[in-house]
Amino acid sequence: MFSTEKVMMRMKLLLLINLLAMTMAATEAQSLAGCPDKCGDVDIPYPFGVGVQPGTSRNCFLDQSFNLTCDNSTSTLYFDNITVSSISLQQHQMDIFMLVSEGCYNQTGQLRSLYTKTFTISSTQNKFVSVGCDTLGMIYFQNNSLRNNFTHYTGCVALCYSPPPKEIDDKTCSGTACCQVDIPVGINNISFVAVSVFNHTNVLTFNNCSHGFIVKHDWFHFSFDYLRDFPYDRVPVVLDWSVSNVTCRTASRSKADYACKSNTECVDSSDGVGYKCICKPGFEGNPYHPNGCHDVDECSRPNNCSIHSQCINLNGTYKCVCPPGYKGIAYNNGTGCSLDTSPSNQNLSILIIALGVSVALLAVFTLVSTLCWARKQRTLKQLRERNFEQNGGNILLQQLSEQQGYTDRIKIFTEVELKNATNNFDQCRILGRGGQGTVYDGILQDNRHVAIKKSRIGGDPRQIKDFINEVFVLSQINHRNVVKLLGCCLETEVPLLVYEFVDNGTLLDHIDPLKNEFSISWETRLRIAVETAEAISYLHSSASIPIIHRDIKSTNILLDHNLKAKVSDFGASRLVPLDETHVTTVVQGTLGYLDPEYLHTGQFDEKSDVYSFGVVLVELLTGKKAVQFSMPEQRNLAMYFVSSMKEDRLWEILDKQVYDGNNTNQLKEVALLAWRCVKVKGEERPTMKEVAKELEGLVAIEKHPWVKGEDLMSEESEYLLGHVPDMYGATIAAGTSASYDTMLKDIALEIADGR
Structure with a gap:
């Protein structure tokens, strides 16, 4: 049973709620949207109004009878030049x-x-x-x-x-x-x-x-x-005041001009002029406003429900019911609600108690789950921050901040962004695996197609520092034939690199007859060689700090939909300070492309990339892989190519797809260039800048309108192609059969010298 004090407290609470509701109703907007609702201290309820609704031609008043004027300078409201002090919507x-x-x-x-x-x-x-x-x-x-x-x-x-x-x-x-x-x-x-x-x-x-x-x-x-x-x-x-000069019966027939809106009643004026609109019982608001009157929540105000009863608000009215476990008439003028002591109700009470306990347990479980989730999120956040710091994120941000406009060059992605892009690094999204990491196919939130590489680096601080330096330098590379680095994520245990997506596979996919029945033409292969050579030459000579790729191979040369070459995978790359000629490190690379001199000494320089590129040229010429374990005599393609050149068997090892009967000299020149690139001694190899220039010269001769047939001995061809220095310092005109024959003699001399 409720005590007298509790009853008084409830009545005071209901009274307070009622006063708040009345205050809210009083302050509720009664004018049309955008129209003034006050002039000075005088409220202006619709159908009265001042002016026109903003952005429309509709008046703020119902008709001219309700047209008011507000003098903003004196904050005075006028009706037909008569000062208005107040307007009552309820009393009309x-x-x-x-x-x-x-x-x-x-x-x-x-x-x-x-x-x-x-x-x-x-x-x-x-x-x-x-x-x-x-x-x-x-x-x-x-x-x-x-x-x-x-x-x-x-x-x-x-x-x-x-x-x-x-x-x-x-x-x-x-x-x-x-x-x-x-x-x-x-x-x-x-x-x-x-x-x-x-x-x-x-x-x-x-x-x-x-x-x-x-x-x-x-x-x-x-x-x-x-x-x-x-x-x-x-x-x-x-x-x-009232509306119009007709009765309710006449006005209700005209739906367009009828002033009474939803949940209202029409009352004829007692003065015999016009009609008035009032809200129906159980509703309140402005009966003239387009929104009409709205339901009154009687349960939030003093009502006729008895102390133990429950109030249920209905549209326009309310009802009082006894709660479960009580019986009687729920209204104050009835018997009220009293505790039901019948056996059936006791069973119901047990059920209610059980339900209450279940709800309480569910609430506790929800609270515990929420706390655990919050703790897990906090732990994940701390782990991401620790990974970011361990992966050199602060160092990278410091280096980038010192460069103007760094935000346009590289973006620091969050782990969540890249998880969403790869469907949480789904195995179905893997594009390939390599010695430097796994590459995933990803779609960013802005629908950009990207390749996301999960790097493989240990926790060595030196290794982390080298990685950050590489990211910083690569972020500044802007070459059309180098896969662009878009950004990185350092919140994960191992760094993630985000590259532009190149959609047409690798160079090996297009020249390996086992993967592609219709391999690309020699003209396209030569163009790809030129583009690749230009990209590597750019890394060696034009970057702010020279970069040695260290893993040039046909699977790291990607092709776009136009078969344009893009050099990729800089995971093994190293920066070479301008005051150093080489770097000593643990031997790293791909079998078949490794520089023999680097393999022997552990020292790599720009000529190591030249050797690897030479192997790629041999692949373009022969259509064979760099390493073929199934064919012992051709297991190492570079060695097999050199021995074939010594035995004058070039035409036997060439890919049948590359020879068309008109490119004999061009194939010879590329073969000679490839042979020079795979020299055992690095000092005897050309630089990538020289390689790129010679390949560009071959393409230029092919396109030059003056060159016809086999006439490559003209001054123009010599100018376009340049001159190839032989082993002894003499100059051999490139592009001639004589140069090829001379090169074979040089090979024979090397054999005689024991090389």
Whole structure:
């Protein structure tokens, strides 16, 4: 059972909720959207309004009868040039200020008039008053309810002695010095005047002026002091307002002009002019507003439910029910709700208790799960921050911040971004695996297609520092034939690199007959060789710090949809300071492409990349892999190629797809260049810049309009191709069969010398 204190607390709480609801309803927007809802301190509820809705041609008022004007300079609201002090939506009344009519001795009284079209002067809220010792107050009006054009008159006379008797109460207005008369019903066109009756012949000691005015009930209180100095020049008047000049029955037939909106009722005006809209019982709001009236939540306000009952709000009403375990009539005028002690209810109580315990356990489980999830997220965040620091993220950010515009060159991705891009690094997204890591196919949030490489680096600080330096340098490389590094992620245990996606596979995919039945033409192969040589030459000679790739091979040369070459996979690359000629490190690379000198000494330089590129040239010429374990005599392609060249068997080992009968000299020159690139001694190999220049010269000769057939001995061809230095320092004109024969003699001499 509830105690008396608890009952009082509940009643106070309900009262407070009711007051809050009433306050919210009072402050609720009652005007049309975008229209002024106030002018100074006066609220402007629709159907009244000022001006036009912003951005539309629709008026803020229902019709011209409700058109108001706001003087923003004085914050004054006007209705037909009459000052408005308040508008009541519930009472359908408007408070205005009217001038007082004044008539003085030897002067004509001032006639005052009020015409309000469809609004009427409230007969219940106003009165006509005359003040003076020799005063006749008269009103002239036309009664709308009588439906005629006759003018009607009424008024009163106020007289007094000089001076008035002391026993007369100066607070009344009963005829002595002040008189009053009721306002007839249904008047919207009225005039009034106050004049002298006897020309003040007996009251010259008082104010010789008379005053007449219509005024709001209970506002004016007479005083004899007003006979000497009347203090008002205007007084408040109440107008009753309604819509249109037709009845509810007539108005409801016209859906377009009908002013009453949803959840409202129509009431004919008691003054006989127009109709009014009110909210239905259980609803509140503005019945004229397009949104209509809305449901009142009676359960949040004082209602008729008994103490133990439950209130259920319904549309327009509410109901009271006894909660489970109680019985009786739930309303205050009934028996109320009392505890049900029947056996069936006890079983129900047990069920309710069990349900409550289950809900409590579920809440505890949810809370524990939430706390565990929050802790896991915090742990993951700390782990990402630690990985970021261990992977050199702070060092990278410092280096990038020192370069202007670094944010345009490389982006630091989050782990979540790359997990979403690869479907949490799904195995189905793997594009390939290599010695430097695994490459995944990814789609970023902005729909960019990328290749995401999960690197393989240990926790060695030196290794981390080298990796950061490589990322920093590669972020500045902008070459059309180098796969562009878009960014990296350092929040994971091992760094992730994000590259542009190249969609047409590797060079090996296009020249290996086991993978591609229709291999690419010699012209395309030569162009790919030129583009690859230019990219490697750029890394060696044009980068801010020379970069040695260390893993040049046909699987690291990607081709786009136009078969343009893109050098990729810089995981094994190293930076070579400008003051150093080589770097010593653990031997690393791919079998078949490794520089024999580097394999022997552990020292690599730019010539190591030249050797690897030479093997790629041999692959382009022969269509064979760099290493073929199934063919012992051809296990190492470079050695097999050199021995074939020594035995003058070039045409036997060439890929049948490359020879078309017109490119004999070009194939010879590329073969000679490849042989020079795979020299055992690095000092005897050309630089990548020289290789790129010679390959470009071969392409230029092929395209030169002056060169015809086998005429490659002209000055123009020599100029385009350049000269190839032989082993002894002599110069051999490239592009001739003589050069090829001379090269074979050089090979024979090397054999004789024991090389």
